[in-house]
Amino acid sequence: MINWLKNITAGRDVVGRDKITNILPTPTQMDLLSQRYVEEKNNQELTHVIIDELTHYSNEKYDIRDLTEKLQEAGFSYVIETGELLKEEVSKLIIRNQHYKSAQKIITYLLAEVESIFNAKIKSELLTVKEESVLKLLFRTHLEQEIQTHLGVNVLEIYNRQINGMVYFLTGNCHLEWK
Incomplete structure (x- = not known):
């Protein structure tokens, strides 16, 4: 029997x-x-080159209206102060992380996601928004929750304030229109 099991x-x-x-x-x-x-x-691997796509989002495209004018024209004067503060936070986030190529890519990825979500899900609903609380709920429902699922470990410590700030940053740099 043992010979039989060998093969x-x-x-x-x-x-x-x-x-x-x-x-x-x-x-x-x-x-x-x-x-x-x-x-x-x-490893202190620093770069002094800003990736093209982040430069694209950081530069104003063509419109000479600033964030305040755009929000006023669209009927959102009540968020101008908050929008300006949050836009500045995102600018500081970019500057703080500009020397790490992967950080630039993370921020660019998130800016692209914010732009896409805003245009696909939020912009069409802005016509009915008259109160700040409704706008915040829109951002929470469509933007914050979806972006948070992408963040994973969140090494850059990007939270809902910065996510919302990306909307104002992109609006101020002519990548988003509210009306």
Whole structure:
């Protein structure tokens, strides 16, 4: 009987009892960028080049109206002060992280997401918004919750204030229209 068992080979896993297979999720683009950011920071890998796409979002496109004018024209005068403050926070976020290529990519990715979500889900609903609380709920429902799911480890410490600030930053730089 022992000779008969010698020539047996297993084509797959050999398990004595229960087989447990753990399948880890594939890391997202944000996970990989966050990991790269930590490595760059630890190794002090600095850059003095701003990636093109971030430059695109940071520069005003063509319109000479500032954020205040755009919000007034669209009927949102009640958020001008908040919008200006939050826009400035995003500008500082960009400046604070401009020397890390992966951080630039994270910020650019988030700006692109904010632009896309605003144009697809928020802009069409702005016509009916008359109160700041309704606007905040729109941002919370469509913008903050979706962006937060992308942040993962959140190595740049970007929270809802900065996410909302990205709307005002993009509006002030002529990438978003409210009317």
